[in-house]
Amino acid sequence: MATEDARYRQSSQYRLWSFSPTQLDAKRETTNALARAMISERLLLSSSSSSSLPNSNNPSAATSNANTPDPDGGGPSLPEFLTPAEESLLLTFYTSELLRAGDHAEMSDEMKATAAALFRRFYITNSIMTYPPQEMSIVALFFGCKAEGAFPRITDFMEKFGRERPEEILAGEFLLCQGIRFAIDVKHPFRALRGAVMELRSFGDIDPSRIDNAEFHAREILRFSPLITDAYFHYTPSQIMMAALSLADRGLAERLIQSTFHYVAPPSSGGDTPMANNGDASKEDATKGSESSSTQAAIVGTYIRDKVLGAIEACRDMLSKELPERREHWTSKAVIKSQIQPIRKKLRKCCDPDRSNLVELQRRRREQALRKADSEDEDNPDGDRAEMDAAVFGGDLAQNNNTKRRKVVEDPFGGPL
Amino acid sequence: MSRNKSFASRGGTTAASLGLPAPISGDDMCPVCKTIRYLNKDMEFLINPECYHSMCSNCVNRLFNDGPNQCPYAGCHRTLRRKGFRSPFFGDLTVEREVDIRRRVAAVFNQHEDDFETLRDYNNYLQMVEDLTFGLVSGTEARRRDAEAQLQQWEAEHKIDIERNRKAGREADELSRRRIAAERDAARQRRIEAIKEAEEEKLERVRNREAELDTMADAPEGGAGGGAGAAGAGGQRVELKRRKQTNRAGETGAAAAGSGGGAGAGAGAGGAATTSDVGRLSIRGLKDKRRAPAPEGPYDPFGGMDFVPSRYKLHEGLSHPQIDKYRDRAHNTGGYSFEEYAARAMYEAFAGLAVFIEDEKEVGIGLSAGKVAGISAGMAAVGSDEMEID
Numbered sequence: 081m082a083t084e085d086a087r088y089r090q091s092s093q094y095r096l097w098s099f100s101p102t103q104l105d106a107k108r109e110t111t112n113a114l115a116r117a118m119i120s121e122r123l124l125l126s127s128s129s130s131s132s133l134p135n136s137n138n139p140s141a142a143t144s145n146a147n148t149p150d151p152d153g154g155g156p157s158l159p160e161f162l163t164p165a166e167e168s169l170l171l172t173f174y175t176s177e178l179l180r181a182g183d184h185a186e187m188s189d190e191m192k193a194t195a196a197a198l199f200r201r202f203y204i205t206n207s208i209m210t211y212p213p214q215e216m217s218i219v220a221l222f223f224g225c226k227a228e229g230a231f232p233r234i235t236d237f238m239e240k241f242g243r244e245r246p247e248e249i250l251a252g253e254f255l256l257c258q259g260i261r262f263a264i265d266v267k268h269p270f271r272a273l274r275g276a277v278m279e280l281r282s283f284g285d286i287d288p289s290r291i292d293n294a295e296f297h298a299r300e301i302l303r304f305s306p307l308i309t310d311a312y313f314h315y316t317p318s319q320i321m322m323a324a325l326s327l328a329d330r331g332l333a334e335r336l337i338q339s340t341f342h343y344v345a346p347p348s349s350g351g352d353t354p355m356a357n358n359g360d361a362s363k364e365d366a367t368k369g370s371e372s373s374s375t376q377a378a379i380v381g382t383y384i385r386d387k388v389l390g391a392i393e394a395c396r397d398m399l400s401k402e403l404p405e406r407r408e409h410w411t412s413k414a415v416i417k418s419q420i421q422p423i424r425k426k427l428r429k430c431c432d433p434d435r436s437n438l439v440e441l442q443r444r445r446r447e448q449a450l451r452k453a454d455s456e457d458e459d460n461p462d463g464d465r466a467e468m469d470a471a472v473f474g475g476d477l478a479q480n481n482n483t484k485r486r487k488v489v490e491d492p493f494g495g496p497l
Numbered sequence: 498m499s500r501n502k503s504f505a506s507r508g509g510t511t512a513a514s515l516g517l518p519a520p521i522s523g524d525d526m527c528p529v530c531k532t533i534r535y536l537n538k539d540m541e542f543l544i545n546p547e548c549y550h551s552m553c554s555n556c557v558n559r560l561f562n563d564g565p566n567q568c569p570y571a572g573c574h575r576t577l578r579r580k581g582f583r584s585p586f587f588g589d590l591t592v593e594r595e596v597d598i599r600r601r602v603a604a605v606f607n608q609h610e611d612d613f614e615t616l617r618d619y620n621n622y623l624q625m626v627e628d629l630t631f632g633l634v635s636g637t638e639a640r641r642r643d644a645e646a647q648l649q650q651w652e653a654e655h656k657i658d659i660e661r662n663r664k665a666g667r668e669a670d671e672l673s674r675r676r677i678a679a680e681r682d683a684a685r686q687r688r689i690e691a692i693k694e695a696e697e698e699k700l701e702r703v704r705n706r707e708a709e710l711d712t713m714a715d716a717p718e719g720g721a722g723g724g725a726g727a728a729g730a731g732g733q734r735v736e737l738k739r740r741k742q743t744n745r746a747g748e749t750g751a752a753a754a755g756s757g758g759g760a761g762a763g764a765g766a767g768g769a770a771t772t773s774d775v776g777r778l779s780i781r782g783l784k785d786k787r788r789a790p791a792p793e794g795p796y797d798p799f800g801g802m803d804f805v806p807s808r809y810k811l812h813e814g815l816s817h818p819q820i821d822k823y824r825d826r827a828h829n830t831g832g833y834s835f836e837e838y839a840a841r842a843m844y845e846a847f848a849g850l851a852v853f854i855e856d857e858k859e860v861g862i863g864l865s866a867g868k869v870a871g872i873s874a875g876m877a878a879v880g881s882d883e884m885e886i887d
Contacts, residue, residue: 083803088849089862090802100855267845275846278815278839292818316849340808340847384851391853 088316092263097201099313105164107204112164115207119432120158126433127157159429166423167208173420174208175199175308176410178217185240187225189270189303195224196307197266202259204313210432211255218243219252219438227264251442266312269302269321276325276336283339290329297328304407305399315395319388323395327403337392341385527553529560529569543582546597548575549590557582595634602630605652607662608783618782625780808847815839 088094099107162170175196182192199220203213218241225232234246243249257264277295280286301324306312311320326333409415435441525534527542529552534540542551550570560566561579568575587593606626613619632644652659816839822828824835 082807082851083805084808084844084848085850085852087802087804087844088852094849094852094854098854098858100858103858269845271842272845272848274817274820275839275842275844278817278842279809279846281816282812282814288818314854316852316854318846318848318850319852321846322850340850387853388850 088267091267092265093267093312094316096261096263097313098316101310101314104204104310104313108164108168111205111207112162112167115209115432116161119161119209119430122433123158160426161430162207162209162423162426166426167203169419170208170213170423170427171200171203172308173410173416174213174217176407177214178221179304179307180411181217181241182221182224185221185237187221188228188230189299190268191221191225191228191230192303193224193268193270193307194227194266195220197312198224198227198256198260198264200307200310200312201263202256206259209427209430210435211252212431212436212438215248215438216252216256219249219256222249223253223256227266245439247439247442251438255438255442267317269306269317269324270299272318272321273298273302273325276321280332280336283335286332286335291332294325294329294332298324300404301327301399304404305402308402308406308410309398311395311398314398315391319391319395320399322392323399326392326396327399333392334389337385337389341381341388527556529553529556541584544585544590544593545577545581546583546594547577547581548573549594551585551590598633599630602626602633602648604663605648605659607659607666608780609662612783614782614784618780621782622780806844806847808850809843811836811840811843815843817842 178196178199179192182195187195195217199217202211202216202220221241222232222234222237234249238244238246238249241249273295277291280291281288298321302321305324306315306320311323315323322333322337325336525540526532527540528550532540532553532555537553537555541554543554543557544551545568548568548570550568550573552569556569557579560569561577561582565576565578567573568577585593587596606622606629608619608622610616610619613622629644629647632640633648636644816824820835820838823833823838829835
């Protein structure tokens with residue numbers, strides 16, 4: 081196994097945030113179904129409890145309920161929910177909005193890319209109906225800057241995006257962190273592109289202007305196409321980079337792959353360059369055994385090469401659906417009016433009444449935490465803390481704690497004398 | 498000793514349940530020669546651990562003095578020897594037999610808790626031994642044979658270790674016995690001293706009293722108070738002396754106990770000889786004391802990960818027009834290394850190229866079965882049977 085691949089498999093991007101297309105679709109569908117269940121429950125609860133005062137978040141539910149005195153009449157007042165496909169369309173739209181906002185704030189490519197990747201990761205396990213995408217995209221931008229080592233002032237940031245209070249951005253920050261399972265590092269193909277250019281230049285027989293041209297175009301693609309598609313979930317940065325390079329200049333990308341996988345050197349013979357000619361190598365091999373092993377390596381090498389080419393081709397297809405020229409598509413008034421606006425209208429009706437306002441949500445959570453901290457002395461503090469931790473890290477902690485406690489209680493010699 | 502009591506009761510109960518009149522209890526009648534205790538007051542029952550059938554000593558002498566012979570019980574075809582007979586310790590012969598078996602198993606499986614890596618291993622070992630013992634004591638015929646075979650195999654294979662453990666156990670016993678004896682000795686010594694002390698004190702008090710009386714008799718009228726004061730001081734001195742001595746004795750006693758305890762602990766640690774080679778019947782978790790633990794080597798923070806690039810080669814010629822200027826140190830901040838940047842860029846360009854997320858997340862890392870078959874077909878075409886997969 082190539083050392084580079086083994087190292088990449090250690091990254092959180094591979095371990096936590098890489099999925100096959102079917103897995104990703106399944107995840108999105110379960111998220112959507114969960115959100116539907118939760119939101120309908122909350123809507124019914126809020127409309128039955130506060131039927132007299134109109135709820136600003138779901139006017140339809142409030143108005144319909146105000147007319148019907150029957151508390152059981154909540155059923156028909158449920159709005160129409162977004163489908164996973166609609167959610168995904170809306171997500172793509174808001175990702176393009178996020179990238180545009182990043183351009184507006186003059187951020188670097190990495191910051192924008194990180195923000196976009198985090199944003200899309202967040203909405204795998206959270207529905208757009210649950211948390212407002214517009215707000216979260218700003219939060220993702222702010223957090224993306226920080227993740228890339230730039231620390232903008234929150235006051236500058238909120239002025240740039242026309243917010244009135246810093247809380248409006250900060251409220252969603254921890255939420256975002258939870259949503260991305262604290263995997264803050266995002267691996268991008270930008271530096272990989274530079275590496276590829278370095279390698280291409282070191283070949284020596286390629287026109288430098290051709291390389292420059294290809295790099296420019298590939299970078300343009302990398303800035304937009306992989307971010308707005310699911311490429312980051314399905315392909316590794318180097319594959320994305322190769323796909324972008326192949327879109328820019330197919331010949332160069334293929335040359336690079338061919339030279340890399342022409343002969344996969346066994347890790348023991350470190351002196352061998354991967355570009356070493358296989359024919360020469362096998363001629364030098366005196367013993368028959370090593371010759372056969374090198375032919376084996378060559379066969380597996382060609383197999384791997386074909387597979388890599390296949391993966392890159394698939395990635396290339398994915399990227400070619402959202403080439404940088406499509407930037408205009410997502411900002412054109414016609415598209416927004418015909419495709420996005422209806423979904424947004426729907427979203428406004430079916431969004432989560434408790435969670436659409438991040439500031440309010442955070443205030444309530446803080447209060448809850450404070451109340452818990454106050455009452456900690458009376459009842460078991462461990463249980464509360466475990467509950468809170470479970471809320472942050474997602475379950476199981478409380479259970480572990482309970483088993484531990486039970487173990488203590490079940491001491492065969494009873495409690496202390 | 499309650500010997501022969503319940504063996505009798507066994508026969509007795511059956512007789513009673515059958516409603517026989519005035520039964521002669523098995524305790525009082527030899528089942529072989531039908532002699533009853535009434536005729537022979539000194540009748541003694543003996544058993545042989547081969548079959549645990551009891552008979553009176555006269556029968557034993559009569560039957561087995563001329564060499565080995567068959568057990569006289571009907572249906573028992575074991576050959577017994579005179580030498581094997583002994584009087585049972587327990588009245589219930591099943592208990593007698595179980596105790597014998599347990600003693601035998603314990604002599605073979607004589608590992609200590611110190612011989613094991615963890616308490617769990619020791620417990621598992623105990624469980625295993627208990628299972629084996631149960632098989633021997635009250636298992637079916639097949640199970641008993643099995644257990645017997647296991648026991649013998651273990652004994653044969655681990656003769657040295659068993660012997661070593663036994664010796665260590667004996668030594669530990671010896672040491673603890675010596676320690677107890679020493680303690681008892683010290684206690685007796687202390688008691689004698691205390692008695693002597695008490696006597697001396699009594700004598701002293703008497704002497705003091707006499708001296709006091711003398712001074713009172715001798716002294717003029719005003720000196721009596723002073724004399725009494727002096728006598729009181731003397732008494733106090735005696736008291737002090739006594740207490741001091743008691744303290745000292747206590748200290749020595751404690752020291753003796755301490756040294757004894759230390760020796761015991763040392764013996765416990767030293768007595769932990771061990772076995773490591775295990776045969777068919779294997780005990781898990783035994784510490785391997787014959788071999789020193791292998792050195793772990795220096796700590797590897799990367800967990801054995803290899804950082805030698807396999808797909809590209811780092812060399813001087815790597816450069817990029819946009820960052821070429823950073824080769825020059827004048828443009829760098831402290832700590833910046835162009836080579837590091839180049840290495841990282843090259844690594845990122847080639848890392849994960851052959852990581853196929855779709856396959857790996859659904860099937861697992863490595864090649865899927867169908868593809869392996871495909872490759873091996875390719876291999877067969879080349880004519881090799883071994884393959885290395887990247």
